[in-house]
Amino acid sequence: MKTYIPNKFIVERDPERCIRCQVCVNQCSFDSHYYDAEDDEVRSREENCVGCHRCVLFCPTGALTIRRSPLDYRENYNWSSEVIEDIIKQAETGGMLLTGMGNDKSQRIYWDHLLLNASQVTNPSIDPLREPMELITYLGRKPDCVEVDLRCVLGTELAPQVKLDVPVMFAAMSYGAVSLNVQESLARAATEIGTLWNTGEGGLHPSLYKYGNNTIVQVASGRFGVDAEYMDAGRVVEIKIGQGAKPGIGGHLPGEKVSADVSRTRMIPQGTDALSPAPQHDIYSIEDLSQLIYALKEATNYTKPISVKIAAVHNAAAIGSGMVRAGADIIVLDGLRGATGAAPKIIRDNVGIPIEMALASLDTRLRQEGIRNLASIVVSGGIRNSGDVAKAIALGADAVYIGTAALIALGCTVCQQCHTGKCAWGICTTDLALTKRVNPDIGARRLANLLRGWSLELKDILGGMGINALESLRGNRLHLRGVGLTDTELGILGVRMVGD
Amino acid sequence: MAKSGGNSVVKINASGVFYRELNARLRDIASNDAQRVELHNVCGQRYIGTDLDKPIEIEIFGTPGNDLGAFMDGSRVIVHGNAQDGCGNTMNEGEIIVHGHAGDIIGLSARGGKIFIRDDVGYRAGIHMKEYGDKKPVLVIGGTAQDFLGEYMAGGILILLGLNLSAGEHHQAKYIGTGMHGGVIYLRGSVEDYQLGQEVGIADLEEKDYQIVRKLVGEFAAHFDYEPATILEGKFIKLYPRWLRPYGRLYAY
Numbered sequence: 001m002k003t004y005i006p007n008k009f010i011v012e013r014d015p016e017r018c019i020r021c022q023v024c025v026n027q028c029s030f031d032s033h034y035y036d037a038e039d040d041e042v043r044s045r046e047e048n049c050v051g052c053h054r055c056v057l058f059c060p061t062g063a064l065t066i067r068r069s070p071l072d073y074r075e076n077y078n079w080s081s082e083v084i085e086d087i088i089k090q091a092e093t094g095g096m097l098l099t100g101m102g103n104d105k106s107q108r109i110y111w112d113h114l115l116l117n118a119s120q121v122t123n124p125s126i127d128p129l130r131e132p133m134e135l136i137t138y139l140g141r142k143p144d145c146v147e148v149d150l151r152c153v154l155g156t157e158l159a160p161q162v163k164l165d166v167p168v169m170f171a172a173m174s175y176g177a178v179s180l181n182v183q184e185s186l187a188r189a190a191t192e193i194g195t196l197w198n199t200g201e202g203g204l205h206p207s208l209y210k211y212g213n214n215t216i217v218q219v220a221s222g223r224f225g226v227d228a229e230y231m232d233a234g235r236v237v238e239i240k241i242g243q244g245a246k247p248g249i250g251g252h253l254p255g256e257k258v259s260a261d262v263s264r265t266r267m268i269p270q271g272t273d274a275l276s277p278a279p280q281h282d283i284y285s286i287e288d289l290s291q292l293i294y295a296l297k298e299a300t301n302y303t304k305p306i307s308v309k310i311a312a313v314h315n316a317a318a319i320g321s322g323m324v325r326a327g328a329d330i331i332v333l334d335g336l337r338g339a340t341g342a343a344p345k346i347i348r349d350n351v352g353i354p355i356e357m358a359l360a361s362l363d364t365r366l367r368q369e370g371i372r373n374l375a376s377i378v379v380s381g382g383i384r385n386s387g388d389v390a391k392a393i394a395l396g397a398d399a400v401y402i403g404t405a406a407l408i409a410l411g412c413t414v415c416q417q418c419h420t421g422k423c424a425w426g427i428c429t430t431d432l433a434l435t436k437r438v439n440p441d442i443g444a445r446r447l448a449n450l451l452r453g454w455s456l457e458l459k460d461i462l463g464g465m466g467i468n469a470l471e472s473l474r475g476n477r478l479h480l481r482g483v484g485l486t487d488t489e490l491g492i493l494g495v496r497m498v499g500d
Numbered sequence: 501m502a503k504s505g506g507n508s509v510v511k512i513n514a515s516g517v518f519y520r521e522l523n524a525r526l527r528d529i530a531s532n533d534a535q536r537v538e539l540h541n542v543c544g545q546r547y548i549g550t551d552l553d554k555p556i557e558i559e560i561f562g563t564p565g566n567d568l569g570a571f572m573d574g575s576r577v578i579v580h581g582n583a584q585d586g587c588g589n590t591m592n593e594g595e596i597i598v599h600g601h602a603g604d605i606i607g608l609s610a611r612g613g614k615i616f617i618r619d620d621v622g623y624r625a626g627i628h629m630k631e632y633g634d635k636k637p638v639l640v641i642g643g644t645a646q647d648f649l650g651e652y653m654a655g656g657i658l659i660l661l662g663l664n665l666s667a668g669e670h671h672q673a674k675y676i677g678t679g680m681h682g683g684v685i686y687l688r689g690s691v692e693d694y695q696l697g698q699e700v701g702i703a704d705l706e707e708k709d710y711q712i713v714r715k716l717v718g719e720f721a722a723h724f725d726y727e728p729a730t731i732l733e734g735k736f737i738k739l740y741p742r743w744l745r746p747y748g749r750l751y752a753y
Binding site for chain 2: 090094095096097226227228254255263264269272273275277291299300301419
């Protein structure tokens, strides 16, 4: 069938600069460049270009420019080129539209409508270059009160706690969705910086067990790679109920991505689809969730916090309250913009709620019910920089997860082709030739650099507020003001209007 | 409670003991190299046998609670009574033998080990069992099962014997093997086509299938004092996944 989908990008090759070295041909995993030996020229198949810019950055003579192809449909606010082309694609394939990364639509990003405070005159700001600034965060269930005797010995038995030097963790990205080199980069950076990375639900590769102390191991509906050794290896065990990019639906890792090594780590035969059912079939209620939480506590002999991750949906606050009562030590909310290796586009772009709102309402709810101390709150889904982190913490989060930001640090340009398994940057693929493009030595360095930069910024933000510990910002919504928001939005966020 | 190592049997009266304490005791006993434990008056305690990675034998008298042997790694559990939901949940290695019925999601996501249920099971038995290399979970059910038997099965061997069905009586389960993409189900007795998931094919057993069935039925019969020959006289069918990738054609790329 002839496709009616136009090219998305124009590939411009400057003939003056091109030396026919074919780096672009080798770098492009989507076959957008080819060498014509007869004419001794490198040519383009523009219909294949996804705009990832791998070739542009690797062209030694700077001969390439990639531009968006002008979309010369007649202007129409309702029938945008994206809408038209989605329909064409479905008419040609009869399938669900699949996509990668997070929601790219224009729903309001509340972080951009929240502004942080700083001290002026009446309360001195603190210079983080000269004074100690505390970013340390402990995740886990906190007691209602602690008993300390006169010799300063703690009399209260504490639930297991996990110390983070920086309140930014790497979000769940499974081996299979991303490559082993990506996971190794994440694991090494987390270890160096003193935070945690998350296995996702694809099991833990034997070569990564040594980073176990900085690892969150996930137990999801597919139960891939879950055994006693796996749970013992992790610092935290996380039950994954849902994901912001695809709330309420399961996952299918396509058979092409289930290589020999992925198959070993997931414990399924090579080449079969790795199917994660939509629900966990032992969890149909809060009571059932409690049963799995305590099964995992039993299985790890109460030595590790048990985290439960849900997508931020309409009733996230009430569900979160139930999760705390079910025994979760850490609650993870993944918002509307949470990313994915593959999800139906219609789900990604239309299901869920913004993380800012979900976080604010959950924190408020748990405080109202007097159970906020019983679980830590971690949020994820579109956290872009340390400003977002500071705002999340002021809204009540204990820590955040970053996924997309971490992948960008490794080279990702958010071209949204993760689901094809052909990632030219070698990130979201199991193709062994491509995965070599991420060197874990360099990858770990880039990720650690990113977190170091964010920590410095967080300390600057805190110092400016006249605060010397992140703990003093946590849930402190007086340090936030809203701009361009309605009263209802301000009410849910628990934040006053700028100028007020 | 008597503590001991070696071959002697440790007996525990579980009456009124909370599961956390009971399992802590089991852990303690297992780490003292005990070989056998008897739990008496068990009444609903969950997670028995979870977190045990020792080849200890636990004999249960009474009714153990949900998630019996969840994540279990090499122990042997014998239940004189009925098991509840989630028995053998994500089990890795070991054996569970139930002299009675069992509830829903028996053997959920099991990765290895063997589960023998003498009588009936509830919904979604054997859901998402997997296998890798020589690790292949086995679930043998003496009676019949409810809907979604072997749903999403990705590996392992599931045998449904229907021993309590009267002559001419069908299994009642529907959606058998829905989403199945690995492993095999051997079913003794008959089912109608509409009872099977779309992803399942039916075949007669070949010799290599009979070898498996004979061996496992032999074990089943030995556990519950049946005559294997009588069981094997019945007509078996084999249910297999028609595709390794049942949902490969769902998407537009």
